[in-house]
Amino acid sequence: MTRAAAPLRWLLAGLRTLAVWLLALLVLFEEWGWEPLQRLLARLGRWPGLRWVEGRVRALQPWAALAAFGVPTLLLLPIKLLALWAIGNGQVLLGAAVVIAAKIVGTAVVARLFTLTQPALMRLAWFAIFYVRWIALKTALLARARASWPWRAARVLRRRARRWWRRTGLR
Numbered sequence: 818m819t820r821a822a823a824p825l826r827w828l829l830a831g832l833r834t835l836a837v838w839l840l841a842l843l844v845l846f847e848e849w850g851w852e853p854l855q856r857l858l859a860r861l862g863r864w865p866g867l868r869w870v871e872g873r874v875r876a877l878q879p880w881a882a883l884a885a886f887g888v889p890t891l892l893l894l895p896i897k898l899l900a901l902w903a904i905g906n907g908q909v910l911l912g913a914a915v916v917i918a919a920k921i922v923g924t925a926v927v928a929r930l931f932t933l934t935q936p937a938l939m940r941l942a943w944f945a946i947f948y949v950r951w952i953a954l955k956t957a958l959l960a961r962a963r964a965s966w967p968w969r970a971a972r973v974l975r976r977r978a979r980r981w982w983r984r985t986g987l988r
Contacts (some may be wrong), residue, residue, distance in 0.1 A: 854924055858929035862929070871933055883941065889923055889927055900919065
C-alpha cells in the first residue's frame with residue numbers, strides 16, 4: 818500500500834462507518850415508529866368509511882398494491898421540498914417541524930399500507946427477494962446498534978428512569 822492510498826482508505830472506512838450508523842438510525846426510527854403508528858392507523862381504519870377503503874386496498878393486485886404503497890412517498894416529496902425552501906428562507910423551525918411531521922405521517926401511512934398490501938406485494942418475486950434481503954440487513958443493523966455502547970447506556974438510563982418514575986408514584 819502506498820502512502821497516498823492510506824488516507825483514502827481511512828476516508829472510505831470512515832464514510833462506510835458513517836453510512837452504516839445513519840442507516841441504523843433510520844432503521845431504528847422506522848422500528849420505533851412503524852408498529853405504534855401502524856396500530857394507530859389500524860384503529861382509525863375501523864371507522865366505517867376507512868374500513869371500506871382498507872378492504873379495497875387489501876384486495877389490490879400486486880402491481881396496483883405497489884403503486885398504492887409508493888404513492889404516499891411521492892405525495893410527501895413536494896411537502897418536504899417546501900420545508901427545505903422554508904429552511905432556506907430563514908424559517909428553520911417551521912421547516913424542521915414540517916419535515917418531522919411529514920416523516921411521522923409518512924411512516925404511519927406507509928406502515929399501514931404495507932400491512933394491507935404485503936400479501937399482494939410478496940407475490941412479486943423481485944419484491945419478495947428484496948424484502949427478505951432488507952429484513953436480513955435490518956436485523957444485522959439492529960443487532961450491531963443494540964450491541965453498541967450508546968444503546969446499552971440508553972437502556973440502563975431508561976431502566977433507571979422507569980424505576981424512579983414508579984417510586985415517585987407520578988404515573
